[in-house]
Amino acid sequence: MSTSWSTTDKATSRPSAPGPSDDLRRKRRAAKVRRLRTGLPGLLLVAPALAFYGVFVLRPLAATVQYSFYEWNGISTATWAGVDNYVRLLTDPDLLGPILNALQLIIYFSFVPVVFGVIAAAIIRKMGASRLAGISRTVLFLPQVIPLVAAGIMWTWLLATDGAVNQVMRVIGLDGLTRAWLGDFDTALPAVGVIGAWVNVGLCMLLMLAGMTKVDPSLYEAARLDGAGPIREFVSVTLPAVRQELGVAIIITVISALRSFDIIFISTQGGPGSSTMVPGLEIYYLAFFEREIGQASALAVALTVLVLIVVLPLNRLTRSDSDS
Amino acid sequence: MNTTARELWTGRILLIVVMAVTIVPFVSLFITALHPPGTYPPGLALPEEFHWNNFLLAFEAANMGALLQSSFIIELGVVPVAILIATLAGFALGHLNVPFKRTLFIIFVLGLTLPFEGIIVPLYYQMREYGLLNTQLAIILPLIGLFMPFAVMWMRAHFVNMPQELSEAARMDGASTWQLFWRVHVPLSRPAIASLAILLFLWTWNQFLLAIVLVDDPEKRTMAGALGAFQGQWGTDIPLLCAGSLLILTPTLIVFLVFQRQFVAALLQGAVKG
Numbered sequence: 001m002s003t004s005w006s007t008t009d010k011a012t013s014r015p016s017a018p019g020p021s022d023d024l025r026r027k028r029r030a031a032k033v034r035r036l037r038t039g040l041p042g043l044l045l046v047a048p049a050l051a052f053y054g055v056f057v058l059r060p061l062a063a064t065v066q067y068s069f070y071e072w073n074g075i076s077t078a079t080w081a082g083v084d085n086y087v088r089l090l091t092d093p094d095l096l097g098p099i100l101n102a103l104q105l106i107i108y109f110s111f112v113p114v115v116f117g118v119i120a121a122a123i124i125r126k127m128g129a130s131r132l133a134g135i136s137r138t139v140l141f142l143p144q145v146i147p148l149v150a151a152g153i154m155w156t157w158l159l160a161t162d163g164a165v166n167q168v169m170r171v172i173g174l175d176g177l178t179r180a181w182l183g184d185f186d187t188a189l190p191a192v193g194v195i196g197a198w199v200n201v202g203l204c205m206l207l208m209l210a211g212m213t214k215v216d217p218s219l220y221e222a223a224r225l226d227g228a229g230p231i232r233e234f235v236s237v238t239l240p241a242v243r244q245e246l247g248v249a250i251i252i253t254v255i256s257a258l259r260s261f262d263i264i265f266i267s268t269q270g271g272p273g274s275s276t277m278v279p280g281l282e283i284y285y286l287a288f289f290e291r292e293i294g295q296a297s298a299l300a301v302a303l304t305v306l307v308l309i310v311v312l313p314l315n316r317l318t319r320s321d322s323d324s
Numbered sequence: 325m326n327t328t329a330r331e332l333w334t335g336r337i338l339l340i341v342v343m344a345v346t347i348v349p350f351v352s353l354f355i356t357a358l359h360p361p362g363t364y365p366p367g368l369a370l371p372e373e374f375h376w377n378n379f380l381l382a383f384e385a386a387n388m389g390a391l392l393q394s395s396f397i398i399e400l401g402v403v404p405v406a407i408l409i410a411t412l413a414g415f416a417l418g419h420l421n422v423p424f425k426r427t428l429f430i431i432f433v434l435g436l437t438l439p440f441e442g443i444i445v446p447l448y449y450q451m452r453e454y455g456l457l458n459t460q461l462a463i464i465l466p467l468i469g470l471f472m473p474f475a476v477m478w479m480r481a482h483f484v485n486m487p488q489e490l491s492e493a494a495r496m497d498g499a500s501t502w503q504l505f506w507r508v509h510v511p512l513s514r515p516a517i518a519s520l521a522i523l524l525f526l527w528t529w530n531q532f533l534l535a536i537v538l539v540d541d542p543e544k545r546t547m548a549g550a551l552g553a554f555q556g557q558w559g560t561d562i563p564l565l566c567a568g569s570l571l572i573l574t575p576t577l578i579v580f581l582v583f584q585r586q587f588v589a590a591l592l593q594g595a596v597k598g
Contacts, residue, residue, distance in 0.1 A: 041501040042422030049413035049472050050428070056447070056469030057435055063446035074449070120342055123335035132336065138584060139343050142350070145580040145587075147530040147548035150573040153555060153565060154349040157356060164352050167367030198346070206588060230331060259439035262532045262548070266555060280441040280533070287445045288537065296445050304442040311437050 061304075067297035074293050085298035095299060097274055098282040099306065101189060102258050105278065108193025109200055109257035114249055116197075117204025118242075122234060124205070125212045137209070141202035148199065152266030155195040156182060159267075182268050188276045195263050200253045207249045211242030247317030254314070258307050279303040357382075357566035364562060375563065382567035385558060390543040391550045394460060395529065398546055401464035403524045406471045407517060413472075414479025415505055419486060429480065435473035440533050451538055462538040463546060467531060471524055482516040483509070515586070522583050526576055547572050 068085055072078035089095050120140065127133040143151060158164045159181040166178040181191040215238065223233045239246075261280035264270065270277035270285075279299055286296035352367070358374045359365040361381060382388070416422050417429050447466055448457075456462040486509065494508045510517075528546060535549025542553035551572045558565050580587055 039421050039423040042416040042420035042425075045412040045416035045420070045501075045505070046422060046428060048409040049432075049476055052409065052465070052469040053432065053435065053472040054469075056450075056466040057438070057443060057472070058431075060443035060446035060450060060466075061438070063450070064443055067446060116342065120339060123339050126332065126335060132339065136339050136343050137588075138581070139346055141588070142577065142580070143346060145526060145576045146573040147532065147551060147576065149530075149532055149548045149551045149555075150569045151349075153551070153569045154353045157562060157566065158349055158352055162364065162366045164348065164367040198349070201342070202346070255437060255439070259441060261441060265532075265536075266552065280439065283441050283445065284533075284537070287448070293445060300442045300445060303439055307437050307439055 064297045064300050064304075067293055068301050070294045072293040073291040074287075075291075078294070081294055085294050086302075088295065089298055089302055094274065095282065095295070098270075098277045098279045098299075099302065101276065102260065102278045102303075102306075104189060105193055105196065105257040105260060106254055108190065109196035109260065110250060110253035112193075112197040113200035113204045113253055114246070116201050117206075117249060118208050118246075120201070120205045121208035121212055122238065124209060137206065140205050143199045144202045148262035149266050151195060151199055152263045155198070155263075156267045159191050159194075183272055185272055185275050188268055188272060192260075192264055192267060192276050195267065196257065196260065199263075200256060203252065204249045207245040208242055211245035212238055215241045244318050247314055251311050251314050251318070254310055255307055258303065258310065279306075353566050353570060357563055357570055359563040361564050362561055378563050378567040379571060382558075382564050382571055385564060386550065386554045386568050386571075387543060388571060391545075391547065394544050394550075395547045397460050398463055398467075399525060399528050401460065402467050402471070402528045403521055406468045406475055406524055407521055409468075410472060410475030410520070411479050411510070411513070411517060412505070413476045414481075415483050415509060417476065418480040418483030419488075419491065419509070420501070429477075432473050432476045435470075436477065438470075438473075440470060444533060444537055447534075448537055457538060458540050458544065460539070460544055463531070463534050466534060466538075467528060471527070475520060475524065478520055479513075479516065482513055486512065519586050522579065522587050526579060529576060547575075 067078075069081060069083070070078040071081040071084070120136070124133045124136060160166075161178075161180045165181065169175070169178050179187065181187050219237050220233060223237050228236065259280055260278050261284070264276055264278055264281055265284075268276045270281050280303070283296045283300050283303070286292045286299065348368075355368060355370060356365055357378055358376065359371040359378075360375055361378055365371065413432075417425055422428065451457050451462045451466075456465070490508065490512075491504055494504050499507065530548045531546045532548040532552060535545040536552055539545050539549065542550045545553070551569060554568050554572075555565060558568065
């Protein structure tokens with residue numbers, strides 16, 4: 001944090017004398033007015049950003065909460081529904097299913113890429129400034145910059161009945177296992193998960209690499225001298241150093257799992273059945289096709305809260321030691 | 325072979341495998357795009373002759389000229405405005421005495437985790453109320469608002485680290501707040517602003533949800549939104565679809581490869597500070 005506001009902080013937290021006199025109170029009020037006046041240019045500079053954020057984010061957010069207590073088809077008058085929409089959210093399997101699917105996607109969108117990212121980063125760090133290390137850093141990041149829609153289209157084709165995945169499996173003699181990966185009830189969700197993992201690996205790798213380059217190389221030498229193998233070295237030297245970056249990687253990828261929309265919209269549209277339905281897509285269908293605005297909004301509120309519930313505890317990981 | 329050499333080789337091989345898995349989808353997309361249009365080519369097979377013409381066909385089928393124009397209108401509406409107002413706010417919150425500074429900052433930070441799906445429904449009705457549905461403004465205005473949490477946090481993190489003495493010296497010379505900002509701080513913040521601009525450019529280009537909900541006409545959408553419509557229309561013509569996808573994703577790859585260094589630094593810094 002900066003030192004710039006320490007002066008104002010001191011002014012507000014000054015311990016008050018027992019039984020403040022009128023004089024003191026007047027002085028304080030004068031200080032407050034002065035502070036507001038000197039702060040005015042600052043407030044003016046924040047105003048445009050706050051206005052856009054307020055009108056196009058906070059206002060609709062409040063409206064989502066409001067809608068969620070009504071039954072409304074978007075045309076006729078809305079009727080008060082109390083917590084009905086929320087009750088249905090917890091009891092209707094069609095609405096609970098997408099939430100469970102999203103939680104399951106965390107394994108593929110977050111856990112898998114974080115593990116691969118850590119391994120890839122550990123390997124790249126060892127290679128130092130070699131050419132392969134530089135190239136791999138660029139290559140692994142490519143899926144992160146293209147539109148998710150394009151990633152969805154690519155992988156829909158790869159995972160199709162005649163796609164490259166099945167082709168490779170036939171070559172290595174796994175004919176019996178080939179199938180339309182995205183069209184099979186048992187494999188559709190993991191198949192969608194693979195797309196997410198493919199997208200997220202590069203980001204995790206780069207974050208981990210950034211953390212690892214901060215580690216003092218002499219620590220590794222010391223570990224080696226103590227006879228630590230690569231795994232031991234990783235657990236006791238690398239992992240503690242990258243805690244902050246690890247936290248960030250987990251947060252970003254978990255959010256990407258919970259709010260997944262683009263990839264699934266393109267590759268499965270939630271099917272087959274509702275085996276890959278996720279909250280984002282369900283909100284879209286409910287609001288714009290089934291015209292159940294209230295129910296869609298309740299799900300939107302639940303999704304927003306779910307993200308916060310998952311992310312806030314993870315946030316502790318990202319605090320550096322100096323903060324705690 | 326000693327242990328370190330073996331480790332090194334295992335590492336290299338693992339890395340090459342991971343790279344191959346990353347690259348194969350791109351290669352598959354490219355090879356498929358070269359097959360005769362309307363066919364259903366098997367997996368990774370090379371076509372008998374390369375149909376480079378597919379890129380031209382996809383360009384025409386998707387009306388790519390109009391798409392590019394629409395995308396640039398949206399980029400020009402979003403990126404400069406978002407950068408300007410986020411820089412102003414970041415400067416004030418990071419460097420000036422602003423009343424309720426902490427509260428204001430926390431309000432912005434809370435928006436960081438907000439899923440766009442959380443507000444898309446009321447946003448639709450809000451845009452309808454403003455009469456903006458099916459115009460580029462319906463994407464531009466909300467996107468600026470949605471970028472504020474990250475952009476303000478990003479610029480604030482930059483300005484917090486600017487030495488206070490610098491501003492004090494400028495004040496001594498009689499600079500007003502605006503002069504201090506525009507003449508002293510903005511020129512010194514070019515790298516931070518440039519990185520933010522690259523990120524916002526890509527996020528706008530790739531924005532899908534707002535585009536498909538708020539704008540029906542694919543020719544008034546972002547690139548990613550238009551690609552969604554293109555898939556709906558040409559989804560059965562696999563080579564053409566692949567060619568179209570390549571046309572739409574290539575600019576993002578070019579931007580990334582050209583600005584790679586800045587881009588990666590930006591993302592890491594932003595992510596860790598966030």
